[in-house]
Amino acid sequence: MWATDVRPQRRSCWSWSRRPCRRPTERRRTELQKHSYLFATCDAGGNLQPELVLAERLRARGHVVRFLGHRSQQRSVRDAGFGFRPYRTAPEWDWNEPDTAPVRDWELKPLQAFAELREKVLFGPASVFAADVLDEIEAEPTDAVAVDSFLFGAMAAVERSGLPSAVLWHTVFSRSDCDTPPDGAGTQPAKSWPGKLRDRAVKGIESRLWNKGLPALNEARGGIGLHPLTSVFEQLDRMDRVLVMTSRWFDFAALTGSPLPDNVAYVGPQLELGPVSSPPHGEVTDPPLVLVSASTCYQGQEQFLDRVVGALGALPVRALVTTGHAVSFSGPTPPNVEVAAWVPHSTVLPDAAVVITHGGHGTIMASLAHGVPAVCLPMGRDQLDNAARLVRSGAGLRLSPKASQRRIAEAVQEVLGDEQMTGAARRLAEAIQREVASDLGSAELEELVAAG
Incomplete structure (x- = not known):
């Protein structure tokens, strides 16, 4: 009933596949x-x-x-x-x-x-x-x-x-x-x-x-x-x-x-993917745009949003903060920060210079597909593993989810000034776009x- 699949191009632990895993042609x-x-x-x-x-x-x-x-x-x-x-x-x-x-x-x-x-x-x-x-x-x-x-x-x-x-x-x-x-x-x-x-x-x-x-x-x-x-x-x-x-x-x-x-x-x-610069990413706008993406579902992210908004309000940037539908932001909003429940990221990422995220897989993949480095504050679930891979790729930083406003602001400035990090994100963008x-x-x- 069960047929073992052997693929010479991959070292395998085992196989219980019922059908040969033939690659599409x-x-x-x-x-x-x-x-x-x-x-x-x-x-x-x-x-x-x-x-x-x-x-x-x-x-x-x-x-x-x-x-x-x-x-x-x-x-x-x-x-x-x-x-x-x-x-x-x-x-x-x-x-x-x-x-x-x-x-x-x-x-x-x-x-x-x-x-x-x-x-x-x-x-x-x-x-x-x-x-x-x-x-x-x-x-x-x-x-x-x-x-x-x-x-x-x-x-x-x-x-x-x-x-x-x-x-x-x-x-x-x-x-x-x-x-x-x-x-x-x-x-x-x-x-x-x-x-x-x-x-x-x-x-x-x-x-x-x-x-x-x-x-x-x-x-x-x-x-x-x-x-x-x-x-x-x-x-x-x-x-x-x-x-x-x-x-x-x-x-x-x-x-x-x-x-x-x-x-x-x-x-x-x-x-x-929306319009993607070629090569990704295009010229950074002045002042640079920072996209903030909170979790799709509830994780108690109210304090995360408060600290991120406060940090961005002290920087010479424009910021769009997407809270997700699970929470609403009721704190003070600096003049350089816009808050929305949801905006299609594919319409914003072509112009973004940095993404701040809780570390959700979808947000990180979308950011890297557009050649945008990220600052990650993982709260749990798969987010710590996503952040570890982001750091290993050289295309972003990982902070504690309890990082202060000052530390968040420093991280954003570090990413904005790091050409190697931006270069790593752009190289990943080319690979991801081919996969897509x-x-x-x-x-x-x-x-x-x-x-x-």
Whole structure:
């Protein structure tokens, strides 16, 4: 039933892929016909936007895409012109609202936050997510299913269906059972043997914490007629593809040549790029424009915004502060600072000189795609890992999320005066723009159906 995939160009840990992971070719693309894709997603903040971009690219290639998700996502999906159906029995949540967020991680220590994420999102509701996904597959013709990387129960359902399957991995790649830095720690790849031994010990602890979700996952699998697993990560390995939607020129796992499961494919960030200078970035405006981007969902970022606005008010810059819909800014606004809930970043980044961000993956990718260096104040989640990669790339700085107004102002001035940092951002922009133009995500999903 299971076929091991061997790709000589990649050193592999293992493979459970059901179908050979053949790379798309131009000849095969022309042979592909119109297909129906189901995207099973969930409200997890910045995950929806790259999934919508990928869906739009599939639609532009003649395919049909529909979404199964939380009701909080319905408006965004339908406004983009896609079919949407809410989960029928899976728990509802909305990470934009503090009272309805499944995990109040801004109030918790990291280990407590992960324990709640594991029990309330990743594995605890696996059985009901599996049931809803199987019902949706039965409801309409479906040629392939793409599942958000948070939904292990949905992955099990697609495995049970036998349909071609993909995981949509919407941030940098890290797994506790692979040779990548510890997840969520914001550390650089270890170079010394003591550092490598430390990382292995930490990742061993991480793996045990993840596998506390194994009983719930195996219960979900048993309920739909699948055999139990010995690790939660085996569920990822049983999917045909894991599409990592970040730049391989940014992520440690790709840059260091770490052994990865054979079904993992880097497809580049899924971005809607506006006009981009060539070479990116163009001339800096006078005074320079600073774009501030807070979290898509609530993280208790009010004080972050207060300090950033205060810092920018003391600098000879123009600033646009986008707060996101999760919070509203009520503090004093200096005359050189404009505050808005939301502005399409693609319309602002071509003119920006610096981005200040909490470290969300989408914001960092969009900034670098336009050749704009960033100052990152990570608050948690995947943001520390994103910040570590930003610093390693040479295209930005990382500050404490509690950095003072003075330190934030100093960092902005440092970036504005650092030509090497700007040069690193521009080099990454050229690589990311090539990845975006290649549309590998759509090609991988098309190939799934062709190989099936």
